Amino acid sequence: MGIFSKTCEYAVRAVFFIAQHTADGSRVGIKEIAVKIDSPEHFLAKILQDLSKRGIIQSVKGPNGGFYLDAQSLGRPLSDVIEAVDGGGIFRDCGLGLKECSSKNPCPLHHDFLDVRNRLQSMLESITIGQFNEDLNLGIVVLKK
Amino acid sequence: MGIFSKTCEYAVRAVFFIAQHTADGSRVGIKEIAVKIDSPEHFLAKILQDLSKRGIIQSVKGPNGGFYLDAQSLGRPLSDVIEAVDGGGIFRDCGLGLKECSSKNPCPLHHDFLDVRNRLQSMLESITIGQFNEDLNLGIVVLKK
DNA sequence: ACAATAAAAGACATTTTTATCTTTTATTGT
DNA sequence: ACAATAAAAGATAAAAATGTCTTTTATTGT
Ligand code: FES
Ligand code: FES
Numbered sequence: 001m002g003i004f005s006k007t008c009e010y011a012v013r014a015v016f017f018i019a020q021h022t023a024d025g026s027r028v029g030i031k032e033i034a035v036k037i038d039s040p041e042h043f044l045a046k047i048l049q050d051l052s053k054r055g056i057i058q059s060v061k062g063p064n065g066g067f068y069l070d071a072q073s074l075g076r077p078l079s080d081v082i083e084a085v086d087g088g089g090i091f092r093d094c095g096l097g098l099k100e101c102s103s104k105n106p107c108p109l110h111h112d113f114l115d116v117r118n119r120l121q122s123m124l125e126s127i128t129i130g131q132f133n134e135d136l137n138l139g140i141v142v143l144k145k
Numbered sequence: 146m147g148i149f150s151k152t153c154e155y156a157v158r159a160v161f162f163i164a165q166h167t168a169d170g171s172r173v174g175i176k177e178i179a180v181k182i183d184s185p186e187h188f189l190a191k192i193l194q195d196l197s198k199r200g201i202i203q204s205v206k207g208p209n210g211g212f213y214l215d216a217q218s219l220g221r222p223l224s225d226v227i228e229a230v231d232g233g234g235i236f237r238d239c240g241l242g243l244k245e246c247s248s249k250n251p252c253p254l255h256h257d258f259l260d261v262r263n264r265l266q267s268m269l270e271s272i273t274i275g276q277f278n279e280d281l282n283l284g285i286v287v288l289k290k
Numbered sequence: 291a292c293a294a295t296a297a298a299a300g301a302c303a304t305t306t307t308t309a310t311c312t313t314t315t316a317t318t319g320t
Numbered sequence: 321a322c323a324a325t326a327a328a329a330g331a332t333a334a335a336a337a338t339g340t341c342t343t344t345t346a347t348t349g350t
Binding site for chain 1: 307308309310311315316317318319
């Protein structure tokens with residue numbers, strides 16, 4: 001497994017895809033998303049249901065329904081998606097699994113890990129979901145394979 | 146879960162503990178290790194068996210037996226333990242789970258992730274298992290709680 | 291040789307993650 | 321109202337990670 005859970009990877013890829021395809025206010029369906037980001041449809045559906053309940057993404061049922069992002073969602077930092085799915089532990093927890101991670105009670109890796117975690121966090125906090133669209137639309141980045 | 150699997154966390158904590166307690170050539174038993182690093186004994190036994198087979202740590206059976214580290218093992222970078230347990234994916238794989246992670250086929254996070262991964266890797270490669278002993282012996286770092 | 295010791299190995303159980311399928315509910319256009 | 325649509329919700333299932341227990345093998349000291 002990578003840094004994030006597979007569930008989280010699907011979530012981020014899906015959110016990017018939704019952002020890219022709904023900038024104009026339209027919606028995109030679960031089937032298309034699943035195919036385009038290469039994820040299992042029904043599993044992804046669960047993930048998006050959860051994100052929808054949390055207000056990270058928006059959805060409407062029925063004809064022409066689907067998932068989309070409103071202005072507020074587009075303005076969220078990507079870290080919100082990560083936290084919603086995997087929790088914020090990755091930004092805070094000890095790399096060696098110790099319960100209390102602090103400078104007063106450091107494990108051998110504490111200080112170095114702090115640096116890595118902070119970098120990861122600030123990177124994911126400093127860019128919004130919407131901002132990725134530019135690169136996606138320019139075709140210089142990709143969401144599949 | 147943190148950056149590493151729980152299995153990997155146990156492994157690293159155990160290796161540190163072994164290093165600290167066998168600098169003089171003695172051995173330390175699985176029961177003591179498990180208690181001191183707060184891990185399930187039999188599960189940890191499996192992990193250490195594997196590390197022993199791979200030559201990352203050393204072991205001898207029988208009375209006064211146990212686990213220890215020879216000079217070569219003490220000189221290994223910590224990244225060797227991580228790779229043995231979790232594989233090297235964490236240093237190489239795409240943060241969004243794409244199969245081919247490269248600058249020619251980058252996901253939206255590729256460049257930022259590259260930086261984070263490289264930092265993590267160089268940090269884990271640049272310090273040897275034995276080098277952690279100083280801090281451990283000085284009591285300024287800890288392996289439990 | 292023998293008994294004690296401690297890791298290695300094997301078998302099994304639980305939990306979490308990942309995945310699939312079916313039914314229900316909300317929405318839309320006619 | 322009605323039929324079509326698409327997400328929400330529910331029920332299972334498969335796979336992987338994590339954890340426990342028992343038996344076997346190698347080593348040591350006597
Ligand atoms: S105590 Fe381990 S990373 Fe802080
Ligand atoms: S393609 Fe995603 S991190 Fe490289």
